[in-house]
Amino acid sequence: MSQNWPAVTEGDYIVKDFRFNNGSTLPELKLHYRTLGKLKTDQNGHALNAVLIMHGTSGSGAQFLVDHFAGKLFNPGQLLDANTYFLIIRDGIGHGGSSKPSDGLRAKFPRYGYRDMVRGDYELLTKHLGVDHLRLVMGTSMGGMHSWLWGSTYPDFMDAVMPLASLPAKISGRNRMTRKMAMDAIKSDPEWQGGDYPADKQPRGLITALYVLVFMSSCPLQMQVECPDRETADAWLDAKIAEGMKEKDANNLCFAFDASHDYDPPVQNIKAPLLAVNFADDQVNPPELGIFERETMKIARGKAILMPISEATRGHGTHTIAEVWDDYLKELLQSSDKAKL
Template identity: 30%
Template sequence: MTTVSIGSLTLESTEVLHNVELAYERCGKEGAPAILVCHALTGDQFAVGTAENPGWWSGLIGPGKAVDTDVFQVITFNVLGGCHGSTGPTSINPETGEPYRASFPLLTIRDMVRAEYAALKELGISHLTAVLGGSLGGMKALEWGHLYPDFVDGILPLAVTPAYSDYGVAFNWIGIQSIETDALFEGGNYVDSADLKGFELARMAAMVTYRSGNLFDQRFRRSTKEGQFQVESYLDYQGQKLAKRFDANSYLTLLKAMNTHDVSREKIDVEIFTLSFTYDLLYPSEQMIPWLKSMPNASWEIIETQFGHDGFLVEFEKWGEYIQKKLNSLVVPELMR
């Protein structure tokens, strides 16, 4: 695992994290125009991955693909507060010698972006052609445009809105309560995330928001196996799978950070290109487009899909060309500098 150290980081809360590290993946040729890719809630830094273990956006990023690693270098960080190598609740607190666990401080989306800005400077990257990400990653892309307009030429936030909706906060609250009221949670000092039935339930509730009702109906068709609806079995599997691979305290940290997202009153001067997806319950286009119209340099597309919010993770053939064209339009002036 590759990491970069950024030293101490002062958070918006004024708390200070020491010995901060961010795990990252870097693909493409060093010195090429740089694209920062930002993952979603339970993602990680392996957007591209390997031939044996393809990353979550391997269909979008690579040689000759929409994000062409023959043209760009692509950096993806595991988010601050995550559990795949970056400083988070599972990390050792240098002041105590023990894992942070429940004592890890609350974060905001801006804290995450500031950490990544510091990490990029440590990696010798002084400018970004674009920041690209969906969902939580889209929140970060918007904050990049707000916080560092001179550092980035354009932002491509996908499946996101300028502020996290009350509907989204409501589902986050269901998840938070499911985890924190689990009898084995122990105030965040649980033995193993996989033991927390509340964590599984939190994931199940979230899964219902990620795809359209039509897609659920088309896939499961009220079918049963051994007396259980197949959709119930699917949700059980997804809940157990996440609880085994992700840390519950990290999940809580990131949910609470998502709730802080709000750039709705900000003016973002950098070029914005965004994609919204039909049937996205959490980030509907009708909450995004009016705000985009108020920005000085924004454009967008709405992608027709039954996948709803998860549209930014699939069906690249429908929308990858939009990303490719926008990145190419941004890189031409970059190459002429």
């Protein structure tokens, strides 16, 4: 790994009596985060170099600390050089090291939505990290959707917005159906036990949910290249499911899929320059829907980029392969550099 970026600092911020949009509360909501670099402020204490990077459904901020993302962006001289920027990589509510159902409440955990997650991020930044403005807000998949929400909910808070592999519209159609399939597979399994299954024994319905996840994020062309025969295809799938059964929790996954219930960003509110990137082989956000371009056109300074299928793209997962789309990040940073405008 070409890891030449500064050491990662990890921490937790506890929000007391966090009230969710549905009226439920948690006495203590833990928000876990990672930062790289140092915050720079102007003479009035306003943040100048903060960048918020947000992960996808059932993931965590750890997914970005890999060679094909951080190794292409965070090193000295790269676009998000961690010696220049203050990079904030948080675990959203219900994910990673932040408060989530598997911590103990299980199915009794508050039903959270994407708006709760974004509001939690806002509190983390403003009340704990001392960030009152973002140079850039960006995210992948669910984090991309959160980017659309950030731009429309706090339109004066950032200089630029870059959603990756996402659509700025409510979850519907096949996207909604696949999420429901995964949740139904888990909750219809007798081993689910209303969410009170033994902590060391996931319900078998999780296997079916993981099958759905494979199809949601699959890339037919590359899967054919990587698995050209029956034996390699079967082995790949078996390994993928085995890995998921070790890493995923049924309650966490159900809550994470359900969290999109309140997603419908008012994109016309977005003021900052926005450059959104999607991929033609993305099965989660298929280009033929036309939503991507139509909704981005409502943004005064919005631009939609649909990247064609190539040997470098990997379907939905291309969002984390920075070398495929980093030229567009460069374009956005340059066009939104207030020092040069």
